[in-house]
Amino acid sequence: MKPTTTNTTTNTTENSAQEKTIKHKGRRAPILINDMSPFMIKEAYKAARANINFALTGRGGSKRFIVTSSTVGEGKTTTSVNLAIVFAQTKAKVLLIDADMRKSSVHKYLGIKNVSGLSNVLSGFVNLNEVIKKTTHGFDCMTAGPIPPNPAELLLSEASTELLDTLSEYYDFIIIDTPPVAVVSDALALVDKVDGTIITIRERHANHDDLKKTVSALRFAEAKILGFILNDASGEDGTYKYNYKYRYRKTYKYYDYDYSYGE
Numbered sequence: 001m002k003p004t005t006t007n008t009t010t011n012t013t014e015n016s017a018q019e020k021t022i023k024h025k026g027r028r029a030p031i032l033i034n035d036m037s038p039f040m041i042k043e044a045y046k047a048a049r050a051n052i053n054f055a056l057t058g059r060g061g062s063k064r065f066i067v068t069s070s071t072v073g074e075g076k077t078t079t080s081v082n083l084a085i086v087f088a089q090t091k092a093k094v095l096l097i098d099a100d101m102r103k104s105s106v107h108k109y110l111g112i113k114n115v116s117g118l119s120n121v122l123s124g125f126v127n128l129n130e131v132i133k134k135t136t137h138g139f140d141c142m143t144a145g146p147i148p149p150n151p152a153e154l155l156l157s158e159a160s161t162e163l164l165d166t167l168s169e170y171y172d173f174i175i176i177d178t179p180p181v182a183v184v185s186d187a188l189a190l191v192d193k194v195d196g197t198i199i200t201i202r203e204r205h206a207n208h209d210d211l212k213k214t215v216s217a218l219r220f221a222e223a224k225i226l227g228f229i230l231n232d233a234s235g236e237d238g239t240y241k242y243n244y245k246y247r248y249r250k251t252y253k254y255y256d257y258d259y260s261y262g263e
């Protein structure tokens with residue numbers, strides 16, 4: 001079960017894109033890494049951490065990046081939480097923000113409440129101290145808060161810029177979990193407020209066309225794509241495959257029905 005670096009046919013070389021294969025056994029959620037996790041999985045996340053650090057070299061002060069994907073269920077939240085865990089292991093001050101306000105789940109992964117969070121702060125209803133929670137993993141978390149009527153607008157707003165600037169005075173890393181780019185535009189609203197974007201791709205789940213559109217949309221928004229994380233890879237060699245269109249369509253319909261994305 002060796003995590004391997006693989007090549008993708010998606011051309012993202014210009015931003016020193018890195019790609020890591022992260023593989024988990026089983027399908028039970030949530031899958032958070034801990035001391036007992038298989039060595040190779042822990043190492044894969046640490047390698048992702050090193051690559052992200054490398055891609056952000058030269059950026060002084062606080063570093064902030066979003067984690068996104070083209071569709072739902074690709075592992076954005078799993079990746080965001082696990083990256084927060086491995087970044088916090090370096091004793092860095094880390095904040096994880098759930099900016100997927102339509103389908104928030106970071107709080108579920110962490111077993112904390114989501115009574116108030118990002119949506120309340122951006123709407124000006126609560127102050128910061130009330131919504132930042134310490135987690136048992138050594139990082140802080142701002143949950144998404146109640147679903148607002150206008151998530152993309154809130155993320156685009158000046159309040160969002162000010163919030164991230166304020167948080168950057170305190171945190172070394174701000175990791176932001178976002179909705180999928182091929183479904184809603186929320187993640188695009190954040191790209192010019194962060195230092196980079198990580199794209200999670202789940203093998204046998206993502207569709208090549210959607211992924212291409214996602215990369216194009218991110219580039220059009222002038223996102224700095226730091227790299228791809230290939231999640232849930234099945235091949236021993238970690239080779240990325242594109243022969244799963246049918247399965248993706250089926251899965252997508254399920255998610256489309258079951259999730260409350262869309263405006």
Ligand SMILES: Nc1ncnc2c1ncn2[C@@H]1O[C@H](COP(=O)(O)OP(=O)(O)O)[C@@H](O)[C@H]1O
Nearest residue numbers: 024026027029030072073074075076077078232
């Ligand atoms: N590598 C993996 N192996 C097995 N299950 C996974 C893996 N990555 C994610 N999952 C599971 O798939 C589901 C969707 O993952 P999640 O991280 O919530 O996706 P997203 O945030 O992109 O919608 C969750 O139940 C999660 O536990």
Ligand SMILES: [Mg+2]
Nearest residue numbers: 076077100105
């Ligand atoms: Mg999610």
